[in-house]
Amino acid sequence: MDPVELAGSLIAIFVLAFIASRLFPTRPILSNKRVLRNVARFCPDLADNLEQADIFIGNKGAAAVLFFPDENNGFALVTAFGDRVVVRHLTNADDLAVKSASNGLVLSTHDYTQPEIRLALDTHQASALAERLSSSNQSRRTPAHA
Amino acid sequence: MLDLPAPTQLAVPAFILLVLAEMVYGWKTGRARFEGKDTMTSLIMGLGSTISGALTATFSIGLAYWVWSNYALFDLGAAWWVFVLAFVLDDLAYYWIHRMGHRMRWMWAAHVIHHSSQHYNLSTALRQTWTGQFTPGILFKMPIFLLGIEPAIVLFCAGINLIYQFWIHTEAIDKMPRWFEYIFNTPSHHRVHHANNPRYLDANYAGVFMAWDRMFGSFIPENTSEPCRYGLVTDLGTFNPLRVATHEWLGIIKDVWSARRWRDRALYLLAPPGWTPDGSRMTSDMIRNAWRAREAANASKAAD
Numbered sequence: 001m002d003p004v005e006l007a008g009s010l011i012a013i014f015v016l017a018f019i020a021s022r023l024f025p026t027r028p029i030l031s032n033k034r035v036l037r038n039v040a041r042f043c044p045d046l047a048d049n050l051e052q053a054d055i056f057i058g059n060k061g062a063a064a065v066l067f068f069p070d071e072n073n074g075f076a077l078v079t080a081f082g083d084r085v086v087v088r089h090l091t092n093a094d095d096l097a098v099k100s101a102s103n104g105l106v107l108s109t110h111d112y113t114q115p116e117i118r119l120a121l122d123t124h125q126a127s128a129l130a131e132r133l134s135s136s137n138q139s140r141r142t143p144a145h146a
Numbered sequence: 147m148l149d150l151p152a153p154t155q156l157a158v159p160a161f162i163l164l165v166l167a168e169m170v171y172g173w174k175t176g177r178a179r180f181e182g183k184d185t186m187t188s189l190i191m192g193l194g195s196t197i198s199g200a201l202t203a204t205f206s207i208g209l210a211y212w213v214w215s216n217y218a219l220f221d222l223g224a225a226w227w228v229f230v231l232a233f234v235l236d237d238l239a240y241y242w243i244h245r246m247g248h249r250m251r252w253m254w255a256a257h258v259i260h261h262s263s264q265h266y267n268l269s270t271a272l273r274q275t276w277t278g279q280f281t282p283g284i285l286f287k288m289p290i291f292l293l294g295i296e297p298a299i300v301l302f303c304a305g306i307n308l309i310y311q312f313w314i315h316t317e318a319i320d321k322m323p324r325w326f327e328y329i330f331n332t333p334s335h336h337r338v339h340h341a342n343n344p345r346y347l348d349a350n351y352a353g354v355f356m357a358w359d360r361m362f363g364s365f366i367p368e369n370t371s372e373p374c375r376y377g378l379v380t381d382l383g384t385f386n387p388l389r390v391a392t393h394e395w396l397g398i399i400k401d402v403w404s405a406r407r408w409r410d411r412a413l414y415l416l417a418p419p420g421w422t423p424d425g426s427r428m429t430s431d432m433i434r435n436a437w438r439a440r441e442a443a444n445a446s447k448a449a450d
Binding site for chain 1: 180200
């Protein structure tokens with residue numbers, strides 16, 4: 001492929017992606033209903049009584065944590081991914097690092113395609129969620145940088 | 147060596163225009179859906195696939211020609227019927243390459259890229275692998291070269307086959323006429339193939355002719371009562387093309403490295419995606435069996 005072809009291809013790609021973003025605007029907003037629906041789909045064997053789950057949704061609606069009613073089942077990390085949703089199910093033994101940030105929490109896993117999830121939370125909510133994660137998981141917590 | 151055009155390269159401008167047309171159609175009618183970053187990733191994967199293919203084509207074409215020139219049983223020439231025969235045989239080879247692309251983790255590591263979008267539109271058709279050359283897919287075409295069909299003819303037919311498959315990557319077309327649905331691959335059949343609903347996993351591997359799926363027991367029709375959801379069993383959480391291209395290879399490397407037995411190392415490559423020695427992850431078969439068990443239990447509860 002010569003440089004002109006390559007440049008032309010890249011321009012066409014950016015133009016098409018720009019048009020797609022304009023014609024199909026998305027605002028990643030998670031709701032309790034959307035979180036429940038996607039977790040039930042991803043974890044069908046844990047879907048019983050899911051409406052009793054505790055759900056923490058970040059202020060921007062971009063990410064959420066769902067604690068299964070049975071504590072032994074761990075929790076689910078739910079993120080808005082464009083106009084779709086990505087779910088990860090973590091058990092109590094899975095590695096999770098919880099870092100406090102100025103505007104919430106940063107959850108880090110060994111997931112190569114989603115190593116970090118940011119939850120925008122106020123101080124009180126962030127603290128409550130971090131405590132809950134620590135008690136239900138072998139997570140490591142680090143404070144926000146000064 | 148026959149000098150034939152490269153159909154997919156010639157079709158690129160049409161691909162771009164049709165993606166745009168589908169976008170506008172979807173915007174107006176709601177019958178197609180796009181997302182900006184997803185579209186960008188799909189198209190970059192397509193561009194990268196073209197570049198990586200060009201960089202490594204010499205090896206696979208060289209191998210094909212070496213087999214054909216040294217071991218071909220017949221010299222079939224380049225008459226029109228040879229092209230027809232090559233197209234059909236290449237489509238059969240494609241079916242098996244594609245089936246193994248889902249049933250063998252080594253080949254899945256390259257093919258997974260194409261299934262990694264949660265959308266299903268014409269840009270998804272262009273979301274192609276950067277690493278297909280690191281899998282043994284070319285071996286499935288060796289019988290065609292041994293029969294005596296020149297690799298250039300097979301390559302040309304393979305290009306036509308890929309062009310055919312472009313238009314079936316859409317939700318904008320519901321069903322084609324019954325006779326067409328019976329013979330050819332269609333948007334409906336291929337939606338099932340891309341779906342991650344347990345009912346639809348690992349089905350409809352055809353390129354052009356659905357006969358192969360019917361013959362080899364991998365055909366599942368689209369069920370309107372269960373709309374297709376697209377993507378992987380565990381969807382990616384990134385739009386980064388480098389991570390999209392390499393994630394499964396990295397997973398294989400980690401698993402093979404940590405395996406305790408050589409048998410397990412081999413099975414991490416050769417067994418279906420999701421296989422583990424301790425059954426801690428789920429293959430498509432396990433997911434489908436679990437779904438069937440749930441459906442049976444629900445039906446039994448409803449009957450009581």
